[in-house]
Amino acid sequence: MDFDSVIELGALFLACWIALRSISKPPQLDWERIFKVAMATVHRGEIEAENGSVQDWRERVIGQIPYNPAGRNPVEKLRHPSPDKIPVPAIPGERALVEQLEPLPNPTERYRWMMADAPAVEEALMADPISLGPTAALEPIFGSTINWDDVAHWSTSLQEALQRRFSHAIFVGVQSELARAIETVLPGVRVWHIDSTIEANITTHYPDLSDRFVVFAGRESGLSSLEWIADDPAFRDRLWAWCSVEGAELIPTEKMQSIFHVDSLDQERNRQVPYFSATPVDWKAPDDAPWTTTITPLPKSVSTGCPPMESVWLGPIQIQDDADRDRQLSVISKSLLILLSLRLFESP
Secondary structure, X not given: OOHHHHHHHHHHHHHHHHHHHHOOOXXXXXXXXXXXXXXXHHHHHHHHHOOOOHHHHHHHHOOOOOOOOOOOOHHHHHHOOOHHHOOOOOOOOHHHHHXXXXXXXXXXXXXXXXXXXXXXXXXXXXXXXXXXXXXXXXXXXXXXXXXXXXXXXXXXXXHHHHHHHOOOEEEEEEOOHHHHHHHHHOOOOEEEEEOOOOOOOHHHHOOOOOOEEEEEEOOOOHXXXXXXXXXXXXXXXXXXXXXXXXXXXXXOHHHHHHHOOHHHHOOOOXXXXXXXXXXXXXXXXXXXXXXXXXXXXXXXXXXXXXXXXXXXXXXXXXXXXXXXXXXHHHHHHHHHHHHHHHHHOOOO
């Protein structure tokens, strides 16, 4: 083989390598999208029960459920949108979104476009949930007769299936409105309400080792609930999930990182516990939202394999302090139950 042939072969190999690197990896399950589509689906059921129109459904979803499938790293896109800052590889629609955001004058207008007015928002939220793919199918979790229409109408069959699935669960509400909403939307499940974690001795109160705990942290209980989990190994070994989507207090980043660490949250069972968080955002002042202090940090990798916790950010969320708050909490609690089912009871 002469020198020119070696050069040509090397160039061909380099071109093939670049092509392979540019191919997107198979998408992982998008928990934020599932959560937001579940919320939109519950709203659809409400509108259908009211004999409303598609436009009524649209008005209840668009501008009320902030989401964009290309809106990863939203803080960067709000403050400094630039095609040069898009991580490689870009996700579908991301470059076009950044180019649309770049000329807008301020974070408020960028947020409105990204999370409400962009065409991709309606396409994602109001699409048939079957578009989420087979990994988000409900039939393998609940049985062949249960589908997303049952979520929309919150059918008796779905409620019975959820009660069976969560028969070993205790929903622990730490000053949590969502835990109270769970009691309303799914009667019969066990919910334990506490105002403080200081005197909570839940493993004594529920000694059955088959029982598992799902913690809902209220607006002022994010930090205390995490410290409680970190300080109680017996409780941590029976923890199924932690949820902070009501808008937790501002937790200093250093404090969050010191708690959300393998040494603090390790457990005996070989599994990953999901820690779900969301960021409360005011449409009028999105740049003032506690973006970094309401997101559990990504855990560092460990030499023995996967870390024992999984950080799952569900994106921005809007819960108004008004007369409609109870209905909003009902929608969120139903959507979280579906999300938890898909995450905790993954089909083979």
